[in-house]
Amino acid sequence: MNNRQRELLKMLLLKEDLLIKQLSEELDCSEKTVRNDLDQLEEFLLDYPNADLIRKPGVGITLEISEEDRSTIFNSLLSSEPKSSEERVFEIAYVLLTSHKPIILQDLAHNYYVPKATIKKDMEIITEWLKDYYLELVSKPRLGTVLQGSELHKRNALAHLSQLIPTSDSEKNYVLDLxxxxxxxxxxxxxxxxxxxxxxxxxxxxxxxxxxxxxxxxxxxxxxxxxxxxxxxxxxxxxxxxxxxxxxxxxxxxxxxxxxxxxxxxxxxxxxxxxSKRMEEGLQTVYDKNVTKIVNGLMEKMEVLTQFPFSDDSILLNGLEVHLYSVINRIKFGFPITNPLLVNIKKMYPYMFSMVILALEEINQAFDLEIPEDEAAYIVLHFQASIERLDRKKMEKKSALIVCHLGTGISRLLQAKIEQRYQEITIVACIGKSEVQDFLRKSQVDFIISTIPLKNLNNPQLVISPLFGKEDKEKLSQFVERLNEHNQKGFDPYVLSTYLEEDSVFLQVELEHRYEIVEMLATHLYEKGYVSKEYIHSAVNRERKSSTAIGGGIAIPHGDPSMIKQSVVVTAVLKKPIKWGEELVSVVFLLAISKKNHQDIRKIMGTIAALSESPKLVFQLTASKDYKSFIQTLKKKSE
Structure with missing residues (x-):
């Protein structure tokens, strides 16, 4: 409602039998404009069951209304303030979505006391926004602008009008103000x-x-x-x-x-x-068999991709059934959502987001679904919570391998001393130096306790005396503490650098689009024999589905792990930052980590995520002149 219409409404609230001519003189506008404004007020008054605009030929216009409604409307008119540009766009969109009549741009310009060119810009914003709801603004000569689309889509747009006020408080729903x-x-x-x-x-x-x-x-x-x-x-x-x-x-x-x-x-x-999403407590699932099949399929796929035993987590199973029941029905009934946490979830949990997107590709195909990334981001939180629950259980017991060069008797004594003093440490085996490589190929441990230095191993290790004296006990305590801190920070440049090769780090890359960069890096992997040819399409297609930018000028594209023959990370340092989804990116790590090396993927992701929080380091990486300086810069953060 514009200022003139507010004045007209005030007059109708205060007086009866007002003539059109009298109103046009007091409002300084034509009689036709008054009649148009009265039509607008009639629509406004539909929200008040006890209000009726009566037009008496030869007598005048009277507003019959209850005293309660009269007071409510009058108070709201007195408290009205001039509208900002965002509020103007918000109101115009509301009028377009609820009006049965064409909207004339010149009338809007007059109503809001702004040039017609400003209204045209507002319309461009609204037109672009309406595309997400399958609605279209159509201009009809000599009539005005009308909104075309189904009533269901109009209602969805109405319910999400707050999106047109991007600088607003995300916790407030401005639609309620209507x-x-x-x-x-x-x-x-x-x-x-x-x-x-x-x-x-x-x-x-x-x-x-x-x-x-x-x-x-x-x-x-x-x-x-x-x-x-x-x-x-x-x-x-x-x-x-x-x-x-x-x-x-x-x-x-x-x-x-x-x-x-x-x-x-x-x-x-x-x-x-x-x-609609429901609270999980006290709910009895399953809602329907199809949801159960989808949840089980998703959990199985995620187990294969991440090597985590999600099927052991009953909390995750119940939570996903409750959540996906709503998700599937939102898609089925055409109620799209936007996830205000999407960008932050991508940045905070890049590994889990990537795994969920990969898993959903197969689920979408198997069950004829199209789960968008806004919904996928909420699913990520379920799996991330499950991993953190599993990690807490793991933290209660650290697994360690004892490597002793003095024989079984000494190593068993060392095991007994450690397990007696450190109940949080489980010794999985006691072996000699020659057996280490073979053992680690078959089993995983959190760290190695050795009586002699061991070379060429990625696993954290501590060298102690076979006698396990006072100093050794202090060293082990400090080592475990540092290990926990290190895992929490998630930064391990040595793990990342293990998968970097000199001919797979490209500096000063000049390409204009992110798809070109992903294709270039994936093609290099294929030509080197690290991946199958299908991996190129897989990586580009993954990027099309959802931007892999994680903030801080970094992107982490990747393809289907089943198409990887040998694990490697190929890198592109761009000469100039380019648009990558909604962000600017300068450094691209294309991750090709096979299933057999999957124990390192979380560390690699954690390292890259930590890099994204260090803009100074990312800037220094972009200034690297050769592979050596790139690696040296990468390792600076750990020093």
Whole structure:
């Protein structure tokens, strides 16, 4: 509503039988403009059941309204402030989404007291944003601009209007400001009572979303803009228990707002209840067999990719079933979400994000799904939490290998002393120096305790006396403490440098697009015999699905591990930073780590993630003149 319309509404709230001519004179505009403004006010007043604009020919215009609504509207008009450009875009988008009539740009310019060119720029912003909801603005000569698209897509856009205020507080949903306080409180209370009656609870985010969708539904029902639902879908919806929740909820809302919801709206809101995230506590799964198959398939694929026993984690199983039930139904019913944590999740958990994206490629194909990266990022948190639970269990017991050059008797005595003093350390074997390489090829340990120095090993090691005296005990205590700190930091440049080769580090690369860089690096791997030819397509296709930039000027593209013959990391240092998704990237690490070396992938990812938090070091890497200086710079952080 513009300033002139606000003044017109004030006049109607204060006086009766106002003539069009009188109004045009007081507002300093044409009579046609007054009539257009009255049409706009009629739409605005649809939100007030006890308000009616009466036009009496020859008598004038009168607003019949309850005193409660009159006071509410008048107070809101008095508190109105000039709109910012973001608020203007927000309001124009709202008008486009809710109006049945074409919108004239010149009228908008007049209403907001800005040039027409400014409104055109606003329209460009709105047009681009609406594409995500399959909606299109169409300009019709001599009529104005109209919005084309389904009612379902319009409602989705309405519910996500807050996205048009990018600088806003992410925890506040500005769409709620479009509705009256009593409407919000009534819907909120009805939903809270529904949760209590049927003994379940939505997450805070999902609950707020349901409030917004219910308010949008109420407004659009008043405007007689109902969603289209096929008869088959109506019958299917009635089979869900959530349909009964909706029936109960609508009885409350119909009584409170003095209106009746058609059957299509029952189905529409049932879909929202099915698709909303619920709290995991107290929920009994499984919701349906297909979800169970998808969850099991995803966990199996993730176990293969990460070598972590996810199937042992019942918490993960239950959490994924609850979450994916909502995800699959959001996709099915066409309720897309945006994940405000997406960028941060990519940066914080690059390894797990990459593994989930790879796993979902196979799951999407097997179950005819298309799970977007916004949804994938939430799935990452489930697997990351599981790994941290598994890691906590591992931290309770560190596995160590004893290498002793003095025979079995001394090594067993050393084992007994260590296990007696350090209950958190488990000795997995006592062997001689000649057996080390063969043992490590078959088994993994956290570190090695040796009575002699060992060369050419990646595993952390501590050299102590076979007698295990006081100094040795202190050394072992400090070693384990440093090892824990080191693992927490996740930075180990020596592991990364193990997979770097001089002819696989390209400096001063000049390519314009990230796909070209990924293809160039992957092709180099194929030509060197490290990967199969299919790996090139796999790496480029992975990049197309989701940007692999992790912040700090770094990207970590990668392909399917099953296509890797020999593990290697190939690197491109760009002459100038290029756009990589939504970020600028200067250093690219294409990771080709096979399954047999999978124990190192998390360390490599941790090292690169730590690099991304050191802009000075990344800048120094970009200045490297040769392979030697690149490696020296890379190792600086650990010194």
């Amino acid at each position: 509705f009256l306080p009593y409407e919000i409180s009534t819907v909120r209370k009805a939903l809270e009572d529904m949760q209590e009656k049927f003994s379940f609870a939505f997450t805070d985010e999902a609950f707020t979303s349901l409030v917004v969708h219910a308010l949008v539904m109420i407004k659009r029902t008043r405007q007689r803009a109902t969603v289209f639902v096929q008869e088959l879908e109506i019958n299917k919806a009635r089979e869900y228990k959530e349909y009964q929740y909706t029936v109960w909820l609508f009885t409350r809302l119909e009584s409170a707002f003095g209106m009746t919801f058609p059957e299509e709206e029952h189905v529409y809101f049932t879909w929202h209840l099915i698709s």
